[in-house]
Amino acid sequence: MDVRIFTVGPVQENCFLIRRDGSDRALIVDPGEEAEKLLGAIESLGVTLDGILVTHTHFDHVGAVAPVAKATGAEVWVPEIEKPVLADIMSFVPWPGFGPFESWDAEHTLRGGERLELAGFEIDVIFTPGHSPGHVTFSIPDEEAVFSGDVLFEGSVGRTDLPGGDWPTLLESIRSLADSLPADTTVYPGHMGITTLGAERASNPFLAELTR
Numbered sequence: 637m638d639v640r641i642f643t644v645g646p647v648q649e650n651c652f653l654i655r656r657d658g659s660d661r662a663l664i665v666d667p668g669e670e671a672e673k674l675l676g677a678i679e680s681l682g683v684t685l686d687g688i689l690v691t692h693t694h695f696d697h698v699g700a701v702a703p704v705a706k707a708t709g710a711e712v713w714v715p716e717i718e719k720p721v722l723a724d725i726m727s728f729v730p731w732p733g734f735g736p737f738e739s740w741d742a743e744h745t746l747r748g749g750e751r752l753e754l755a756g757f758e759i760d761v762i763f764t765p766g767h768s769p770g771h772v773t774f775s776i777p778d779e780e781a782v783f784s785g786d787v788l789f790e791g792s793v794g795r796t797d798l799p800g801g802d803w804p805t806l807l808e809s810i811r812s813l814a815d816s817l818p819a820d821t822t823v824y825p826g827h828m829g830i831t832t833l834g835a836e837r838a839s840n841p842f843l844a845e846l847t848r
Contacts, residue, residue, distance in 0.1 A: 766806025
């Protein structure tokens with residue numbers, strides 16, 4: 637799997653452009669900002685974008701969805717209960733000074749439990765609320781890879797003080813990932829560095845409760 641990471645915007649969000657090695661079809665996960673940079677990468681690789689996958693709809697993860705969708709014609713997959721946020725994005729930006737961002741009416745919604753077949757990948761959608769109420773994680777089993785959005789980070793976890801956040805719910809979401817996926821699964825998070833599930837379970841101080 638060919639994974640290109642773009643850390644974009646003032647919040648330093650990780651957007652991922654992924655494809656099978658050498659493929660001319662790709663997916664983008666959480667295009668948060670800097671649409672021109674992302675579109676330039678898509679063009680330079682010479683790939684067709686088969687889809688835009690959104691883990692959750694906080695503005696730093698979806699700020700470039702509309703321009704990327706418009707420019708490429710790719711359809712958008714978004715958590716079902718957060719679709720209204722993407723459709724009226726500036727109403728949900730909690731702090732001044734960010735944006736303006738363009739809203740988008742997503743073509744597809746996700747609840748968790750789906751299997752998507754896009755760009756040559758089979759992707760399991762896992763419902764992982766706690767950071768946001770509809771948050772999903774995208775797992776690619778045959779690559780032992782997960783795109784965790786803001787659920788799990790290298791040495792940290794997603795914040796729970798925003799609307800819809802809840803610590804016990806987030807911890808159970810992380811537990812479900814750690815219990816159902818191999819320890820050496822690579823975690824591609826929405827912020828900070830790449831890690832593995834096993835490394836985080838062993839050393840992440842926020843996950844100490846998982847061993848109790």
